[in-house]
């Protein structure tokens with residue numbers, strides 16, 4: 542069976558998800574092919590993506606596409622973008638109503654094989670601390686890692702999560718939109734040309 546089929550059939554977190562408030566079953570959202578030009582290393586699907594089965598079909602996706610200067614057709618072209626979160630399934634909500642962290646078992650089980658399958662990608666977008674920790678070994682806060690973006694560009698760009706929950710963060714850190722996004726958009730154009 543192909544790797545993508547193996548992941549789609551994965552139920553490793555079934556008990557964990559059944560014990561959450563939503564009591565949902567695993568539904569891995571798998572969206573990658575070898576040879577993609579951009580890797581989007583995100584956190585984990587949210588509830589809306591759990592329903593749609595397509596990554597970033599939510600306001601976070603709208604904001605991310607805006608950040609990249611990219612239309613939906615390009616974003617969902619698997620020859621161009623591989624979208625590989627730190628966990629392939631919606632993890633459920635915590636007591637505060639926020640999404641739970643991606644289960645570590647997912648990256649431990651699948652991530653090396655997926656990275657080998659996708660191959661060398663010229664642009665890697667690292668969204669949030671779990672992806673930044675795995676791919677960069679960063680132990681800094683998301684803010685400090687994103688602020689150090691010049692250390693990783695042009696191959697990688699650490700980004701905050703594009704969730705509405707980070708709207709205040711974006712207001713507090715205007716340098717992100719003023720300095721990082723123009724360079725990121727230019728790099729996106731370059732690798733897709």
Ligand code: SF4
Pocket residue numbers: 548551552553554555567568569628629630644646647648650
């Ligand atoms: S989150 Fe990952 S490890 Fe857990 S059930 Fe989904 S695919 Fe499997």
